[in-house]
Amino acid sequence: MPDILHKVGIKSSSPDDVYNASTTIEGLSAWWTTSTQGRSKVGDVLKFRFGRDRGFDMKMLELQPAKHVIWQVVEEPEDWIGTKISFDPDQRGDWTIVLFKTEGWKEPVEFMHHCSTKWGVFLPCLKSLLETGKGASYPHDIKLDSWE
Amino acid sequence: MPDILHKVGIKSSSPDDVYNASTTIEGLSAWWTTSTQGRSKVGDVLKFRFGRDRGFDMKMLELQPAKHVIWQVVEEPEDWIGTKISFDPDQRGDWTIVLFKTEGWKEPVEFMHHCSTKWGVFLPCLKSLLETGKGASYPHDIKLDSWE
Numbered sequence: 001m002p003d004i005l006h007k008v009g010i011k012s013s014s015p016d017d018v019y020n021a022s023t024t025i026e027g028l029s030a031w032w033t034t035s036t037q038g039r040s041k042v043g044d045v046l047k048f049r050f051g052r053d054r055g056f057d058m059k060m061l062e063l064q065p066a067k068h069v070i071w072q073v074v075e076e077p078e079d080w081i082g083t084k085i086s087f088d089p090d091q092r093g094d095w096t097i098v099l100f101k102t103e104g105w106k107e108p109v110e111f112m113h114h115c116s117t118k119w120g121v122f123l124p125c126l127k128s129l130l131e132t133g134k135g136a137s138y139p140h141d142i143k144l145d146s147w148e
Numbered sequence: 149m150p151d152i153l154h155k156v157g158i159k160s161s162s163p164d165d166v167y168n169a170s171t172t173i174e175g176l177s178a179w180w181t182t183s184t185q186g187r188s189k190v191g192d193v194l195k196f197r198f199g200r201d202r203g204f205d206m207k208m209l210e211l212q213p214a215k216h217v218i219w220q221v222v223e224e225p226e227d228w229i230g231t232k233i234s235f236d237p238d239q240r241g242d243w244t245i246v247l248f249k250t251e252g253w254k255e256p257v258e259f260m261h262h263c264s265t266k267w268g269v270f271l272p273c274l275k276s277l278l279e280t281g282k283g284a285s286y287p288h289d290i291k292l293d294s295w296e
Contacts, residue, residue: 093294
């Protein structure tokens with residue numbers, strides 16, 4: 001099964017900071033999309049929108065402060081449904097290392113290629129948010145192609 | 149076997165432009181690393197360096213103008229050796245779509261996570277080069293972590 005894997009290192013940060021940025025409405029709005037709504041509790045759903053009709057609903061599967069976050073896509077787009085998205089922060093010296101994964105894709109479809117590159121755009125925004133206070137979330141993100 | 153997959157769309161470009169940017173010293177120097185040396189012919193090796201002692205030697209396996217480019221890593225780092233890197237441009241209306249893949253990783257090691265995110269940084273530089281003339285190749289690229 002093909003996965004999307006990424007890694008960023010964040011200076012002057014902490015696993016707690018990464019956890020907060022990837023589990024609170026305020027944090028997610030600052031580096032992923034300004035249109036983030038819902039409650040970030042295990043079993044609840046967060047709604048991420050990128051324009052009026054486009055986006056994802058994610059169920060919070062695991063929320064271990066400063067350690068481990070897992071979401072699962074429960075609504076559209078179809079290729080994503082059932083896939084799981086995880087963030088694993090780890091402190092190593094001056095750096096907070098974040099390993100990121102989306103797993104459960106059935107096939108390496110073109111939309112998976114797009115998402116892989118797009119996470120490569122957004123994870124540096126998470127890094128930038130925690131290092132500088134500025135995150136470039138949607139609609140201020142780098143656009144990649146005609147799908148955006 | 150885990151792969152790294154990416155996709156970017158480039159406006160006002162062509163598969164020929166993508167081919168040239170991913171096979172000539174001038175093109176590669178502008179969006180990947182300013183330290184690119186060698187001859188870009190099938191069977192020959194290109195040397196990409198990121199600082200004095202870090203980089204990759206790539207053998208050119210297939211060069212089909214405007215269609216298909218495949219490199220294979222033949223020297224360091226060890227995790228990369230044998231992996232193949234491909235660029236496939238395709239014209240779709242106003243957009244040149246580039247599907248990118250690195251395949252042949254034995255394990256999803258942490259270095260693979262790093263490379264995946266880093267290609268997510270560099271492929272938008274390829275896009276930017278062809279759309280605006282500016283590419284932000286190494287050493288002007290976004291740095292991700294302590295490995296850089």
